[in-house]
Amino acid sequence: MSLTSTSLLILAACVTIGAPVATYLLWNRARGPRPVRAASRLGLIGLCQATMLLLVGLLINNHYDLYASWSDLLGDDGGGPVALHQATRTATDLNQSGTPATDPNANPNPNPNANRQPQLGFGGGGQSAHGTAPNPAGTVNPANVPKPVFVPGGHDTQVAAFRGPLSGIGGNGGDVAVWLPPQYNQPAYANTRFPVIMLFPGYPGSPAGWFSVLDGGGVLQQMLAKQQATPFVLVAVNVNQNGQNLNCSNIPGGPQMATYIAEDVRTMIEANFHVSDKRTGWGLMGFSDGGLCAGKLLVQYPQYFRSAAQMAGDSTPDGRQVVRAGTDFVDQNSTLWLLTHRHPGPDQPVSLLAAVSDQDTDSLPVAFQLQAAAPDIVSVSEHAHGAHNPAVWRSWLPEMYTWLSQHLDSAQPAG
Template identity: 30%
Template sequence: MSLTGTPFFLTSIALLIVAVVLPLGLWGRIAGPRLVRTLARLLMLLFAQVTAITVVFVLVNNANNLYDTWGDLLGTDSHVQAAQDLGPDGMGGRKIKDEPKQIQHFRPADDPRMGTGVRMTDLQGRISGVSGEVYVWLPPQYDDPAYRHTKFPVVELLPGYPGSAKAWFGSLHAGEQLRPLMQRGEIKPFILVSARTNLLTGADTGCVNIPGKVNADSWLTVDVRKMVIDNFRAGDKPDSWALAGYSAGAHCAAKLALSHPDRYRAAVAMSGYNDPALEPDSLAGKDPQLRVRSNPMHILQTANAAGRPPRTALYVSGAAGDGYQAGIGLRQLAKRPTTVTVQQISANAGGHTTAVWRNQVPEIFRWLGRQVRVTP
């Protein structure tokens, strides 16, 4: 039975009802020695507590898209087949232009809560050694004959940790919010892509490459990016690509965009952080060298010192103590052509929640529309 499916949710509700009714009907009718009666009553109370906790977990998990499968929750799924040392550029000496096309079969998304138009595929990363599901949403203009020769800009969507690739479509309703705005011409048409980021048991990869462990950076910035270009009318230049993330995904979006200005032009970071150690389960945060190298401020400082500030536009939003200061720090370091826009969110807006990020979706895509371009 699927962890996120309706059958499991209804089953958990039914069990909770049983757990409540059972003591009411049997509490005074249990026969036998005192020890047996006491044990039976304790088991009924324990059953009631477990079912109540289960229902709460299911509600929270479904609302926030934290875990996709039982394997994600229990840590039994493996999404890393290999983790070779791919070098500073994450390519392992290979060139994208020399790699053969990777044509994928797509099917409708398996979760109706993601809304209409979302399709999915199972991708085997040729460079990264990572495998996982990738969700793609096409703008309403994609099948319009007037746009048949158009290459569309792409935004890679990154969830928090723990987090599901479904979250932007399920919890944040990105597709449902953007479709009418794109149809009316209020927002530029984008291809939206969300790939699995929960790759290792009990660990946030921090979107870094760690030889022998995981190549999460190359999975997102090489394999997923190339697959989208191979299968859809997507622009293949940096001007056509951006990232957007919230919480741990915000850290990843800023880090990846600043690290790879040859692949991305812009990034949105909502309620994120610069120091990966602020996420206790971050692999990057636990390694002293990786902690420094994967900090967006360090990446920007290093590029500035080398006389090559990246042509990257960042949009950072957050409340005081929840992403705002991270944006201010980056803005203070930014040198042209790097630009950093910081938006402070009210402390009363709702905290570190999907409701806060969901409300920002139209605004951040209006901003993204000014940073990337549609290719005729």
């Protein structure tokens, strides 16, 4: 009898109804000394409560697809992916400038600033700290970014309250959590600009979940010890400000969450840590609603981000404020719509990995719809086992870090 079967649900309902009936019939039939009778009656009450909890648990599990099978409930995810459906253009097809390496007639640098972030000007005539790209209007000058106070957080992170100067969002505490790889403080890497992965939780969720429940830093540290990934700086962002599911979108007349992530937080991290100032050194990753954030922000901001990985992510936002803004606005913040209508150009190529399980029936079709819309951008990692829960996503992290290591700049000792 499977965990999500109707027969198990019916059986649980029958037992839940039968337990109080049995308690009524057996209450006065308890035999033995008074302590034994009391223990028997308490056991009957406990049975009623246990059967009710079982029924409620099954109903919740079936509604949210948290666990798809008994093995899933017991933590057996079935191992690695069953199949990796690669995008038609892989990382090896692109050179460092983002130009298809197999095209002998391609301009080797069609846009000299394509891999630079245009808002890096520190003043002084609009000169960039790492180049000559001007600081355009409406973007953040890192010299003007408030320096938040980072304090030690759990799981080797440092956390800060950060209010974005452009978006006006944040400042409530725990807005940003940063995890630094061991190499960050080693002398050999003192002049290295580390690649960054921005991390997004689902809804409801907080940045801390990335390092507690999913152990995002611990998993990466184990891989670094085995030289299985590049040293990333991990930056988890609170995308559910004030308990609102904004789907990482700029709400008309409301919170500007996309700006907060792509402009405010990213620039603040660059101003406070020695990290990459190139789009090819910035990636995104999220699970569930956070997976939607990773995918759509990649396509909305290809000038800032090179690659993203989404685990069991959706393609269409459903947050209350997003839906209220109308169908057109929902479309413009849908990864599927964006890949179809706002396909990034060849001067700013992007790559998206959609990880799904055959047992997660809500997320499974989404991944293949995304790949059908943009086969040159989207790869699909298909797993046989695992439903919509953190234990499954944690087991996928080594694969996600490996893939992002292949699609983002690596961190090397710099002289």
